[in-house]
Amino acid sequence: MVRVVDVKKDYHVGKTVVNALRGVTLEVKEGEFISIAGPSGSGKTTLLNLIGCLDKATEGEIFIDDEAVAEKNKKELALLRRRKLGFVFQSFNLIPVLTAYENVSFSLSLLGLSDREIRDRTMKILEEVGLGGLERRFPAELSGGQQQRVAIARALVKEPELVLADEPTANLDSKTGKDILELMAGLNEKHEITFIFSTHDPMVMDFARRLVLLHDGRIVEEKSREA
């Protein structure tokens, strides 16, 4: 599903060059629930952004469904994100003028579905993430955990092939974080959606069935664990 081949990423800050990724190779199969862990600054966000086609690699190649991302133009990448990818960010990034319902249904509107289908799917996913009854609230009227649930619902409602979650629990207390992780794990099993999430929280790592440890822009360890 996702293949990352010897990817490097440099950031230029003034005259200095930061080697955020120094050659990462990774294959993620369909339906995996994989955690990318590592200390701060190890390149987790960078890697997720590259897989999510939000940024371009300096070297190396990334394939999604065996298609090279580097060969696609801006518009094709937008279409790919729209159809196949879902994002969950640490800071939720909900659109403030839209209600919980509207934030979620928005990603379906982009797909041009019928009003009825949009409604049914949105209500169903909101129920599933435990936000039944809160669909008319605005982001500012929801707690952090509830906002992150909206973000997850928004990422999942279009039934993407891959969900990329960058420290989805970092802004939440541990109890809420655990709930969110359980929710994600449940959805992963039920919908067979591939999940890649990053974290530096050991509790979060325990949830992963496969753990990739990054350090200084390189993969230093991989662990798999049978469920």
Added chain:
Amino acid sequence: MKFLLALAWKNLSRHRKRTIITAIAIATGIAMYIWVDSMLLGLEKESERNLVWYETASAKIMEKDFWKNIDYLPLKNSFIPEKDLIGAVEDSGFTWTPRISFLVEMYDSEGSLPVKMIGIDPKRDESVFRLKETLSRGKYLEKGKDEVLIGKNLARDLHVDVGDVVIVKTRSRLGAFQTMDLLVTGIMDCPNPQINNGVAFIPIDVANRALRMEGRVTEMALHFPEWKSPEKKVAELQRKLSGMQGTESPGGKNLVVESWRELGKDYVAIAEGKRGATKIILFLIFIIAAVGISNTMLMALYERMGEIGMMRAMGMNDREVKLSFLLEAGGIGFIGSLIGIALGAVLSFYMVNYGIDFTGMIGDMDVGYRTSGLMRGAWDLKVFVVAFVFGIVASMLVALVPTSRALKMEITECLRSEL
């Protein structure tokens, strides 16, 4: 497309405070633009009216050489309004009045001033000019009496008032010196500063006698029912006059017809120059409006980089992101423009019907415009349409700047710029 419209609408209606503040900025700029435009147009229109009503009439018939030497008002270049001439004017449907314009030196106890003196037919003059309405003290001229009507600033400069006698020295048509003792019968307060500052009026028969005119006049002042665009009528009349052969007087061949635009050339020239200045003023206002609009819009939009990042991450392409922000900006522009032209209409209405009195500020300063201190506005419907469209288009253009910038950035940068 439908959901983009819906998104724009939600942004407008739910960010009510932001929408209102931005719309007010736009409205203020637009209203200000309309207001200043109304004032400047009013100034120009009133100037023209005061020129025509008190100074030039719609047009004048003169001897060619009199017009050529208009600064000296040479009495020898005068003519008798013959029957065929009068016929030609009246057949064209114009009313007219005879005038004798000449230069005099006017004396008071302390000294003298050069004054332009005009002999008028007290009755006929009213059908062409509106001098009588400007009488502020005393009474109007009467036929045959050695009386003079003078403007209030001239009266002040000469230290004379109603009931005083002024001595006037000039040369007759034949060149002999001539003095007249004239009783100041009335003081005029005319909206045309030129009249107030240096013009005096006497009955035409008095002038005729004193200057040995023998029925000659220096000009026939014409009144057109519609004076705004006199060029065609003037040309027609000129053609008629040129066709006329002279009988007793030098004849139509030597006569010219000049419209108020020609007669008021000094004003028109100034007005033309001022039109340049007017454009600059309007341009500055325009810039202020544009900066106000862009400032608020840009601020609102730069705050939303993160939102743009998220929209892009969700798979909206550049066109869709741009369109959604353009729709929103257009909406704000529409609301702001609507409020702006409503406000502009209120201001214009006030300026047209009441005006602002600047008398205290500018006093009797002669700035070339033929207006008094009361500044009136004029309706300029074209500017309403222009301002309305501008408000919408400018808002959209302004929105395009930060949106395009955000779209040039990597999505990750957009997402990170959310504070």
